[in-house]
Amino acid sequence: MVPLLGAFLASVLGWYRAKLAYTVTLASVGFSLAASVTVLVDVLRNGDVQYRLGGWAPPIGIEVAIDPLSAFVAVVVTAVALIVLVPSRQLMANELPAGGGGPYASVVLLLMAGLTGIIITGDLFNLFVFLEIASLAAYALVAVGGGKATVSGFRYLILGTIGGSFYLLGVGLIYFMTGTLNMADAARLLPEVQNTTTIVAAVVLITTGLGLKMALFPLHQWLPDAYAYAPSAVSALIAPIVTKVYAYALIRMYLSVFPPSYITDVLPISTVLVILGMTGIVFGSVMAFAQQDIRRMLAYSSISQLAFIALGIGLANSLALIGAVLHIMNHAVMKACLFLAVGSIRRQAGTASIPQLAGLGRRMPLTMGAFTVGALSMIGVPPSSGFFSKWYLIQGGIDASNWAAVAVILISSLLTAVYFFKVLEKIYFGIPEHSQNEAVNEAPAILVIPTWVFAIAMVALGVVNAFVVSGILDKAIGPNWGI
């Protein structure tokens, strides 16, 4: 609740003092991070936190409910956003019209307010409002790039609005059947009416709506263009966290609104998610391999990684779900690192086309080093964090006796290796055609340091993952969830 207030306050400040805008952004996101960490510690020690907005008791008033899962996601999102925002001024400088800093900063803060709101809210309709705040900010940020970015931003807006509207319809159906919008209250009342067509329609609408927002295959069409044409600082901010938060909203729906038996027994939603997840993983990897633009490649790889999360939800057991939530964190860190590295490449070399990256490994050793660590983590090389989320997903697959899923996860590592090695090979061993990359220098420290923070975080999170799982996620999900 505190991060929200801070974000809104700072966005107002950002309008009036454009010069201070970036500082204000950093300060308020930093404040959000501090608040999230405090709340996480508090939740882990004393149990769930509930806060009644306006002092009304939950079924009537809007409630903010924070359990270990939401606190954990809040910490991940604010931490990643904070580090990405540090170099955003340098990255945006070339891509914004003069005087664009103030509005840019305030839109970023609106995005953060929307995302933290989605994470902490305990109210179905409130979630819709925050969903639209975050999405609107994201559309605007994508379109800042101008030209192609505006077109892809408009597409994103149309599809995102369909997603949001579907979600709202689903919430309406739930409200008509149960008479409540509070998540905990709805979860209490839903089992009585769970076999009616209305609730079945509600579950399907909400799943489709959030699936569209999180770019779940085959609802991903908006994503590659949006990520590829947005300014570098924006794709580094949006790619790691926005779709992850929508994925979290989907987990939240299944975990604490609908009865657990619902997605496994009453409706074949988990089966659908598993099949879509498996198709999406393979499709995303294959498409990533076919791309010539490194940003499009990363975007398709995002689709494939989001499919991992969907697969983890669909397998519907604790281990797979832990894998999915862990993957939310790991993928956020990995994608932030990779997109920041690409941002540095674009800034220094002025290109994002893979064939033109030849020889940059020697010109920008630090940036490319971080990119390599990110790539290795995406593939899932053991000491890095990417390995462990896949490890849990595979265990979940074995638990659910779903051998096809296990096979797809293993094959996907291979596919990921193929498309990343294509880039790494160009970077380190490619011979530049002309002397085009001779004059390229290493990116300034303000870009290199955040990129390396993520690179080191990947390895560190891999090392401490046992603590993260036993200390936070076990409490968040519980050992006996699902089947």
Place this chain on the structure above:
Amino acid sequence: MFDDFLARYAYWLTTVLMVIGLYGMLGKRNLMKKLIGMNIFQSAIILFFIAGSVKEGATVPIIQGGHHEAIDVAAYANPLPHVLMLTAIVVSVAITGVALAFLIAMYKRHGSLEEPTILGDMQ
């Protein structure tokens, strides 16, 4: 069959509106028409919420006197869906505003709002 249709005519109407809106968003080539489709779709959802909360013979939910006496629930309309829809209207206005800003930017650049023309222009 026809009685069933008559009894729920409001829902049929909103469903038809929703499908028209969805078709406009996905099927039309002109970006402005896509945006109009989006507005129809959102209006349909608003009407759906309102239609779902109708109470025959109920009045405005303003309760006279103190609120210690028991309230006859059937006599007052439920204000919550209406309030939610006010919020939804605000959200849809904001989205329309942002979308119009995008459209203006695109029109200035490409001189057209036909999707094939813009895509052809971008190549």
